[in-house]
Every structure is written in structure tokens, then in C-alpha cells.
Amino acid sequence: MEKTLAIIKPDAVKKKAAGKIIQRIEDEGFTITGLKMLSLTKEEAEGFYVVHKERPFYSSLTDFMSSGKIVVMQLEREDAISHWRKTMGVTDPALAEPGTIRREFGFSIETNATHGSDAPETAAWELSYFYKDKDAIEKL
Numbered sequence: 001m002e003k004t005l006a007i008i009k010p011d012a013v014k015k016k017a018a019g020k021i022i023q024r025i026e027d028e029g030f031t032i033t034g035l036k037m038l039s040l041t042k043e044e045a046e047g048f049y050v051v052h053k054e055r056p057f058y059s060s061l062t063d064f065m066s067s068g069k070i071v072v073m074q075l076e077r078e079d080a081i082s083h084w085r086k087t088m089g090v091t092d093p094a095l096a097e098p099g100t101i102r103r104e105f106g107f108s109i110e111t112n113a114t115h116g117s118d119a120p121e122t123a124a125w126e127l128s129y130f131y132k133d134k135d136a137i138e139k140l
Helices: 010-014 018-027 042-048 058-065 080-088 101-105 120-130
Strands: 002-008 031-039 069-077 114-116
Touching: 002 018, 002 080, 002 120, 010 018, 010 058, 010 069, 018 031, 018 069, 018 080, 018 101, 031 120, 042 058, 042 120, 069 080, 080 101, 080 114, 080 120, 101 114
Parallel strands: none
Antiparallel strands: 002 069, 002 114, 031 069
16 A cells, blocks of 8 residues: 545635545545644745745745645555546646546646645655654554
């Protein structure tokens, strides 16, 4: 079984789509082994997206991710990373395949409803960012 991080972003939480997205996650065969709702500070968002620090969208992305509540989940299933990315759809909701989460719930490239890890190493780092030992989350 593989693990990945999924985030329901502030735009989808504000749109009251979190429940529908969680239902879709379960319908896709994922087991949710960690779930919490929280608000990121600007500094926490900057820390999480540090890989994009030199990109022109870094400031607006971290502003957005610290603008409201998010839902953070650890998902598990075979091929979790690739299956979650396929379920989400491409970054731009306008270009995402019909039936994908971003196509259904996203607004723009930046406000696109969900986040997902892109590789096993990224998933391990991202999960550890949100799930510390005190959270009693299963080790990767």
C-alpha cells in the first residue's frame, strides 16, 4: 500500500465542497488514515511550499493557502500517488478532464480545490509536515 497527502484547499472548503470531495476519495478506493481541518499561517504555508520559493506565484499561492481553512488527509491505497493525481485532474481546472475534482470544484490554476503529492519522496516530506509524532499517524 502506498500513502499520499491530499489537501482540500480554502476555495473548496469555502464552497462547501469538502464533504463531496471526501466522498469521492472514498469512492475511488482510498482509505483515509489521517484527517484534520486547520488554518495555515502565512509562514506555515511558505514552509510547506518552500519548493516553489523562486517561482513568481509563490507569494500569491502562500497568501491563498493561508486565507482560510483547509482539510489535510493521509490517503492510502495501491498506487495512491498516481491515482490521486488522476482523480484530481491537471492543475488548470479549465484543462482538466471532465469528472475530475479540479474540473468540478476548481476556479483557476491557483484556486483549484485540491493538492496532492507528486512522488513518494514528496509524499513522505509533505505528510511529515502535517503529521508529527504527536498526531499518532502511522510512520511511512
